[in-house]
Amino acid sequence: MSETTALTRQAQKERTRQAILDAALELSGTVGFAQVSLRQVTREAGVVPTAFYRHFSSMDDVGLALVGQSFETLRAMIRDAQRDPDTFADIIDASAEILVRVVKQNKAHFGFVARERTSGSPLVREAIQRELELFISELAVMLARLPNIDSWSGEDVKMASGLFVRNMVYRAEQVIGIPDGRTDLEEDIKRKARREMRLIVLGFRDWKS
Amino acid sequence: MSETTALTRQAQKERTRQAILDAALELSGTVGFAQVSLRQVTREAGVVPTAFYRHFSSMDDVGLALVGQSFETLRAMIRDAQRDPDTFADIIDASAEILVRVVKQNKAHFGFVARERTSGSPLVREAIQRELELFISELAVMLARLPNIDSWSGEDVKMASGLFVRNMVYRAEQVIGIPDGRTDLEEDIKRKARREMRLIVLGFRDWKS
DNA sequence: ACGTTCAGTGAACGTGCGTACACTGAAATT
DNA sequence: AATTTCAGTGTACGCACGTTCACTGAACGT
Numbered sequence: 001m002s003e004t005t006a007l008t009r010q011a012q013k014e015r016t017r018q019a020i021l022d023a024a025l026e027l028s029g030t031v032g033f034a035q036v037s038l039r040q041v042t043r044e045a046g047v048v049p050t051a052f053y054r055h056f057s058s059m060d061d062v063g064l065a066l067v068g069q070s071f072e073t074l075r076a077m078i079r080d081a082q083r084d085p086d087t088f089a090d091i092i093d094a095s096a097e098i099l100v101r102v103v104k105q106n107k108a109h110f111g112f113v114a115r116e117r118t119s120g121s122p123l124v125r126e127a128i129q130r131e132l133e134l135f136i137s138e139l140a141v142m143l144a145r146l147p148n149i150d151s152w153s154g155e156d157v158k159m160a161s162g163l164f165v166r167n168m169v170y171r172a173e174q175v176i177g178i179p180d181g182r183t184d185l186e187e188d189i190k191r192k193a194r195r196e197m198r199l200i201v202l203g204f205r206d207w208k209s
Numbered sequence: 210m211s212e213t214t215a216l217t218r219q220a221q222k223e224r225t226r227q228a229i230l231d232a233a234l235e236l237s238g239t240v241g242f243a244q245v246s247l248r249q250v251t252r253e254a255g256v257v258p259t260a261f262y263r264h265f266s267s268m269d270d271v272g273l274a275l276v277g278q279s280f281e282t283l284r285a286m287i288r289d290a291q292r293d294p295d296t297f298a299d300i301i302d303a304s305a306e307i308l309v310r311v312v313k314q315n316k317a318h319f320g321f322v323a324r325e326r327t328s329g330s331p332l333v334r335e336a337i338q339r340e341l342e343l344f345i346s347e348l349a350v351m352l353a354r355l356p357n358i359d360s361w362s363g364e365d366v367k368m369a370s371g372l373f374v375r376n377m378v379y380r381a382e383q384v385i386g387i388p389d390g391r392t393d394l395e396e397d398i399k400r401k402a403r404r405e406m407r408l409i410v411l412g413f414r415d416w417k418s
Numbered sequence: 419a420c421g422t423t424c425a426g427t428g429a430a431c432g433t434g435c436g437t438a439c440a441c442t443g444a445a446a447t448t
Numbered sequence: 449a450a451t452t453t454c455a456g457t458g459t460a461c462g463c464a465c466g467t468t469c470a471c472t473g474a475a476c477g478t
Contacts, residue, residue: 012475034243034244035244039465048427053467054424054425118328119324159405196368199412200408203407217445218446221445221455246434257456257458259439260456263456
């Protein structure tokens with residue numbers, strides 16, 4: 001537009017699309033996605049309201065795109081965890097560390113999932129529920145490869161995975177609520193997350209006998 | 210207005226107030242409280258929009274009243290559980306039964322709490338968070354009186370209470386999503402809720418040693 | 419070089435919203 | 449019986465919304 005005209009048409013379009021997504025994500029942080037209006041989003045993105053339709057057919061469409069982006073972030077987190085050598089040394093300590101770090105870096109995405117999981121547009125809500133179920137299954141597969149766990153039944157592994165993920169979502173909600181720089185509160189959340197994960201693992205040990 | 214004029218002014222006012230609350234609760238079930246408008250509520254309640262202000266100063270005000278009503282329902286549930294003789298025979302089985310039964314009977318209130326806990330008006334959200342924390346503490350006090358638990362540390366009891374309540378909220382979300390009459394799905398939820406509660410209790414047994 | 423494509427524009431529309439204000443009429447008070 | 453109170457009415461307002469449509473002009477394909 002004003003500054004760089006050295007952009008191909010396709011790239012410029014993609015840039016605007018992303019600006020709309022970013023605006024929607026940020027605005028939904030303060031007030032919830034469902035009450036963010038199309039006009040607010042385009043205003044924030046720096047385009048005229050009607051330009052919106054060049055990229056999305058409705059706000060629901062935007063919501064679904066944000067679900068996709070958010071779960072990409074989430075999957076990146078477990079990939080991160082799998083690469084980390086500490087994970088194998090002590091999976092619980094490592095998980096708590098990674099959880100807090102990644103959530104802090106991606107407050108918007110995690111907040112979006114936690115918030116819109118239970119409310120807002122039915123379409124967006126269902127998409128999140130589906131993705132979360134899928135994510136739990138994926139994590140279950142990953143857990144099943146761990147020593148000590150490989151002997152559990154499929155249903156048990158899934159149950160453990162579900163407990164971990166729900167705990168993760170809950171702790172993520174808390175991390176998002178923390179003001180920047182309060183590392184003491186972060187440590188407290190890590191501690192509680194570790195305690196709970198340990199408790200669950202401990203329960204499973206006896207569960208099998 | 211039309212039918213019974215045999216009502217005192219105060220009683221009639223209370224009746225309208227409750228009609229507004231009922232309307233708001235029902236409408237928020239399909240779409241989320243924050244997107245329910247003042248005009249929709251009064252339409253549903255059978256009064257003119259401006260009459261709203263005779264009872265509430267804003268929709269936030271209505272939301273807070275609904276939080277109050279919802280937690281009254283929740284507290285009635287644990288009072289119910291405490292009276293039930295089965296509770297002492299097997300607290301886990303009894304809890305699962307009571308949870309499903311009470312949630313089924315009060316879908317609207319439980320749904321309201323589960324939904325508005327993370328989204329919607331900041332005021333309403335914070336009120337729910339506060340009430341939930343309080344509820345967890347109350348349950349912790351109740352749990353601490355149980356045999357086998359009375360030796361745990363305060364923090365441990367609180368942690369167990371938190372795990373139970375979060376599990377309860379999650380299972381309540383599921384019960385609400387069940388179509389009426391699908392007792393098979395209900396039984397499945399009860400089974401899973403029992404498994405998880407048992408797992409947590411099991412973990413605690415070793416935790417202490 | 420030239421015609422086509424299409425991301426972004428700008429004006430206009432109908433609608434539902436929250437809220438103000440002056441009102442009415444029956445219940446409550448005197 | 450006369451007066452006051454006040455829950456509910458009806459009109460009217462300005463505003464933000466989603467969506468329509470005809471448009472512009474730079475990047476693109478030829």
